[in-house]
Amino acid sequence: MNLGGGETVKSMSMPNSSVSWKSGDGVTDQFPAGLRVLVVDDDPTCLMILEKMLRNCLYEVTKCNRAEIALSLLRENKNGFDIVISDVHMPDMDGFKLLECVGLEMDLPVIMMSADDGKNVVMKGVTHGACDYLIKPVRIEALKNIWQHVVRRKKHEWKDFEQTGSVEDGERQQKPPEDADYSSSANEGNWRNSKKRKDEEEEAEERDDTSTLKKPRVVWSVELHQQFVAAVNQLGIDKAVPKKILELMNVPGLTRENVASHLQKYRLYLRRISGVSQHQSGFNNSFMGPSDATFGSISSLSGLDMQLPAQSLATLQAAVLGRSTTKSSISMPLVDQRNLFSFETPKPRFGEGQQQQLSNNSKQINLLHGIPTNMEPKQLANLHQSAQSFGGMNMQVNSHGSQSNSLLVQMAQPESRSQMLNEINGSHRIQSSMGQPIMSNGCASGVLARNGMANNARGTLYNPLSQASSVLDFSVNHGTDLPGSSFPIGGNAGISSLPSKEMLHEDVISETKGTRGFLPSYDVLSELHQQKSQVWGSQNVGLTYETSHHANMRGSCDVSPSVIVQQGFSSIQNNGQNRSAMGKAVFSSGQESAHGNVPNISQQPNTFLLDNLLMVKAERFPDASYHNTIFAEQLGQEDLMSVFLKQQGDTGSVESEFGFDGHHLDNLPV
Amino acid sequence: MEVGQLQERFVDYTKSLFCEGFLDDQFLQLQQLQDESNPDFVVEVVSLFFEDSEKLLNDLTKTLDQQFVDYKRVDAQVHQLKGSSSSIGAQRVKNACIGFRNFCEEQNIEGCLRCLHQVKQEYSLVKNKLQTLFRLEQQIVAAGGAIPMVE
Numbered sequence: 001m002n003l004g005g006g007e008t009v010k011s012m013s014m015p016n017s018s019v020s021w022k023s024g025d026g027v028t029d030q031f032p033a034g035l036r037v038l039v040v041d042d043d044p045t046c047l048m049i050l051e052k053m054l055r056n057c058l059y060e061v062t063k064c065n066r067a068e069i070a071l072s073l074l075r076e077n078k079n080g081f082d083i084v085i086s087d088v089h090m091p092d093m094d095g096f097k098l099l100e101c102v103g104l105e106m107d108l109p110v111i112m113m114s115a116d117d118g119k120n121v122v123m124k125g126v127t128h129g130a131c132d133y134l135i136k137p138v139r140i141e142a143l144k145n146i147w148q149h150v151v152r153r154k155k156h157e158w159k160d161f162e163q164t165g166s167v168e169d170g171e172r173q174q175k176p177p178e179d180a181d182y183s184s185s186a187n188e189g190n191w192r193n194s195k196k197r198k199d200e201e202e203e204a205e206e207r208d209d210t211s212t213l214k215k216p217r218v219v220w221s222v223e224l225h226q227q228f229v230a231a232v233n234q235l236g237i238d239k240a241v242p243k244k245i246l247e248l249m250n251v252p253g254l255t256r257e258n259v260a261s262h263l264q265k266y267r268l269y270l271r272r273i274s275g276v277s278q279h280q281s282g283f284n285n286s287f288m289g290p291s292d293a294t295f296g297s298i299s300s301l302s303g304l305d306m307q308l309p310a311q312s313l314a315t316l317q318a319a320v321l322g323r324s325t326t327k328s329s330i331s332m333p334l335v336d337q338r339n340l341f342s343f344e345t346p347k348p349r350f351g352e353g354q355q356q357q358l359s360n361n362s363k364q365i366n367l368l369h370g371i372p373t374n375m376e377p378k379q380l381a382n383l384h385q386s387a388q389s390f391g392g393m394n395m396q397v398n399s400h401g402s403q404s405n406s407l408l409v410q411m412a413q414p415e416s417r418s419q420m421l422n423e424i425n426g427s428h429r430i431q432s433s434m435g436q437p438i439m440s441n442g443c444a445s446g447v448l449a450r451n452g453m454a455n456n457a458r459g460t461l462y463n464p465l466s467q468a469s470s471v472l473d474f475s476v477n478h479g480t481d482l483p484g485s486s487f488p489i490g491g492n493a494g495i496s497s498l499p500s501k502e503m504l505h506e507d508v509i510s511e512t513k514g515t516r517g518f519l520p521s522y523d524v525l526s527e528l529h530q531q532k533s534q535v536w537g538s539q540n541v542g543l544t545y546e547t548s549h550h551a552n553m554r555g556s557c558d559v560s561p562s563v564i565v566q567q568g569f570s571s572i573q574n575n576g577q578n579r580s581a582m583g584k585a586v587f588s589s590g591q592e593s594a595h596g597n598v599p600n601i602s603q604q605p606n607t608f609l610l611d612n613l614l615m616v617k618a619e620r621f622p623d624a625s626y627h628n629t630i631f632a633e634q635l636g637q638e639d640l641m642s643v644f645l646k647q648q649g650d651t652g653s654v655e656s657e658f659g660f661d662g663h664h665l666d667n668l669p670v
Numbered sequence: 671m672e673v674g675q676l677q678e679r680f681v682d683y684t685k686s687l688f689c690e691g692f693l694d695d696q697f698l699q700l701q702q703l704q705d706e707s708n709p710d711f712v713v714e715v716v717s718l719f720f721e722d723s724e725k726l727l728n729d730l731t732k733t734l735d736q737q738f739v740d741y742k743r744v745d746a747q748v749h750q751l752k753g754s755s756s757s758i759g760a761q762r763v764k765n766a767c768i769g770f771r772n773f774c775e776e777q778n779i780e781g782c783l784r785c786l787h788q789v790k791q792e793y794s795l796v797k798n799k800l801q802t803l804f805r806l807e808q809q810i811v812a813a814g815g816a817i818p819m820v821e
Contacts, residue, residue, distance in 0.1 A: 045719045045754040052703045052711060089749055115753035137696045137756040140703070 032147030033058035036080060040070040040098065041087040041113070046136065050085065053140040067093035074106050081108060082150045085134075088114035088121060096128045100272075103129045104265050109149040113138060129264070160218050160258035218258040227251060228262060237270065673815035680806045684820040687803070692796050697759030701819070716800055719758045723793055726751045730786055734779070744782060745774040751789070762792045 037059045041047045047063050054061040062081070064070045067090050074081060084102050088095035099110045112125040115136040125133040131149040134142050220228070231248035232240040242260035249259070671679075687693045704711040730747050733740060752767035766789040773781030807817050 043750055043754045043757070044722055045715060046757045048715050048718055049700065049703070049757050052708065052715075053699075056703060056705075087753075089746065089753075091746075115749060115756055136753050137699075137759070139696075139699055 032150075035059045035147050035150060036082045037061050037085060037146070038070060038073065038081045038083070039063045039085045040067055040090070040095075041065060042090045042092075043087065046087070046138075050138060050143070053138070053143050056140060057144050059143075066090075067095070067098045070098065071101060074102060074108070078106065081106075083109045083111065083146055085111045085113060085146070088112050088116065088125070096124055099125070099128045099130055100268060104268070107153075107261075109153050111146060111149065129268070156257050156261070157218065160255040160261075218254065218262075220262055224249075224251065224254075225262075228259065228266070232263070232266070237267075671809070671813070673810060673813045676806065676810045676813055677815055677818050680803070680810060681818050681820055683803060683806060687799055688820075691761050692799050694759045694761040696756065698820075700758060713804055716758055716804075719754055719760070720797055722754055723751060723763075726754075727786075727790055727793065730789075734782055734786060739777075739779060739782075741774050741777050741782075745771055748774060748789075755793075760793075760796045763789060763796055766792045 035057075037054050039047065039050050039054065039061060040063075041050065042065050044065065047065055051061050051063045062073065064073065067086070070084070070086070074084070084098075086095045086098050090098075095112055095114075099112060102108055102110050109131040110129070111132040111134060112130040113134040113136055114121060117135045122133050131153070132146070218224075227249045228245060231245040234248055235241075235244055240263065242256045242263055245263060246254060246256050246259045684693075688697075700712050700715060708714075726747055730744060730751075733744050733747065748767050748770045752764055752771070755761075755763035755767065766785065770782065770785035770789060773785055810817055
């Protein structure tokens with residue numbers, strides 16, 4: 001990077017070189033030089049000054065004047081930045097929205113800036129998770145110490161990893177940031193924080209040699225998230241405290257801090273959903289709430305906008321995974337969260353055949369199991385299955401989502417189906433939402449799924465699905481190694497590889513059988529899958545079918561589901577790679593054309609999807625029509641839809657509303 | 671004029687700008703940022719400020735000229751102007767913006783128009799002053815001298 005050169009181009013590129021500090025304990029001789037800062041401000045004068053100041057601090061600076069550009073930069077370079085500084089008032093996107101997105105998707109420290117020093121604004125920064133708030137005009141002294149936020153966060157992560165973090169540690173660690181948040185940047189020294197940091201440092205070091213290594217962030221996989229969601233549901237969202245959640249989850253290596261930060265994100269997500277559900281204009285809004293933009297980003301799964309509650313899910317997921325809470329970025333969260341959505345394992349069918357497949361996915365499904373979703377076990381199973389089929393949709397998410405579910409459901413519901421569908425189709429919204437929230441919340445997917453399914457909100461289901469898809473994508477990408485066709489649905493269209501391997505699979509299988517509720521969601525999912533990522537879609541479809549309507553479907557849709565699944569899977573298979581695609585595909589009605597990476601998805605997100613499905617199912621079972629429509633539209637498989645519709649007895653009209661594009665269930669021999 | 675004199679003039683002029691409140695400490699920050707790798711940093715930033723501000727002021731004029739004034743928009747624009755002027759240290763412009771925002775809140779069109787006028791005036795003044803300052807700098811450099819740092 002050209003520190004002195006006045007270059008304004010982003011200089012991310014130095015993967016490890018200049019940020020050598022990152023690798024060790026975060027402190028090397030060079031540190032904090034080379035800190036990679038992204039600064040966002042629509043005011044060109046301020047931007048230029050900030051850039052120069054940061055350069056003078058020997059940081060690697062990238063500047064941009066639009067929040068959306070910033071988000072895409074962040075998404076493209078997942079680990080390309082260490083800290084983000086953003087203005088509060090920007091024309092294209094509210095700085096706080098950006099803050100949330102970044103927090104959820106990328107988990108980077110974000111510093112807010114403004115000429116406005118009113119208490120309310122500063123408080124807003126705090127509540128949205130800013131790690132600091134600078135008042136303009138910013139002085140270079142204030143910028144010199146921003147590295148502390150990065151180190152602090154890293155330390156927390158390390159602690160999380162170490163698991164040595166007893167509650168005290170965690171608390172202690174948690175504290176500083178909070179303190180920091182409250183203290184304005186004026187406290188350049190932030191002595192408290194430094195002190196704490198120092199203490200933590202010492203502890204960390206004593207505790208574990210490895211603490212010197214840069215520990216990776218805790219990746220909230222689908223399973224993990226589902227477990228988290230389950231735990232939260234069990235405790236009740238109000239009573240869910242990190243310590244208890246941690247105990248319930250009983251995951252080795254997970255620290256209270258991990259849980260705490262994840263919980264925070266999850267709460268934000270929930271808040272957003274509930275606030276948003278009112279006005280879901282096409283998922284986007286609802287899920288993301290105000291941040292349509294964010295949605296966009298979240299749904300980046302593959303362009304799918306999973307606006308769905310995905311927003312919240314996405315956010316969650318994003319947070320968990322890496323943030324793609326924004327709409328467009330569902331893929332992002334999904335990818336990371338791949339695990340979240342265990343739709344990966346598209347359970348092709350209702351059951352038997354899929355079972356196996358599901359088993360693959362079962363991993364994911366398992367997650368579901370663990371999660372005390374609202375749905376009955378069967379449903380869960382179905383969900384799982386579906387989830388699996390979906391490629392790892394995070395059904396689990398759903399489970400978590402009992403709350404989310406309702407939220408999601410609500411979200412889905414309020415929104416006109418068409419909207420939802422439209423949304424889904426058009427905007428990946430679901431994806432985004434799915435991706436994000438699903439992952440993190442696990443609920444999201446569940447909710448989504450549920451919504452879609454059971455509730456009228458077919459669309460919702462769709463959403464979840466899409467999200468799930470997206471999630472799936474993510475999860476898939478994550479690495480669930482979906483071989484590529486994790487959709488068990490449909491038997492094998494390559495779906496088999498749907499990843500939900502882990503847990504979902506099992507769960508899904510069981511769930512799908514019985515969950516009627518899923519049907520709708522299944523439809524949605526399937527449709528989603530179909531539409532989007534070809535594979536994905538089918539996966540979903542398969543999932544949906546499987547999970548929820550196993551029974552139902554059998555009669556009428558037997559074929560469909562499988563078909564759909566196949567579709568989804570096939571597409572998935574095709575891509576094999578695009579996990580994210582899966583997610584996206586499914587959801588991105590049209591946007592992404594089914595990357596077909598379904599396989600990827602299947603790997604993970606199934607659980608989420610399943611969850612969603614399950615959740616949705618639980619909620620409103622008869623809403624199959626929702627997804628019917630969705631599917632119908634998307635897939636173009638009217639029959640499938642109609643099957644669903646009939647089953648649901650719902651609105652066939654939904655079909656038209658949802659325009660999932662992208663995926664055509666043409667193949668479905670419904 | 672010889673270098674020494676130019677430099678003296680420069681120092682005096684700079685000091686006066688601070689005394690009269692046209693510039694504040696933030697401007698010094700800018701000057702401190704300037705270095706060999708960015709020898710024209712201050713001029714560049716200030717030019718950017720001029721460009722941006724003129725746009726903003728034009729926008730503001732238009733917005734306030736509407737039959738139904740969008741005060742939110744006005745407020746946002748004034749806020750931005752406040753931010754950029756404070757970033758370069760144009761203190762009087764910034765202060766004028768603060769008053770302006772109050773009238774925006776009250777949705778007081780008269781007050782807003784007065785403030786707009788005031789902001790424009792302050793802006794013109796500081797623009798002139800800074801341009802004079804830069805000219806002096808150029809003269810010093812042209813005469814082979816170094817720009818003195820002003821405390």
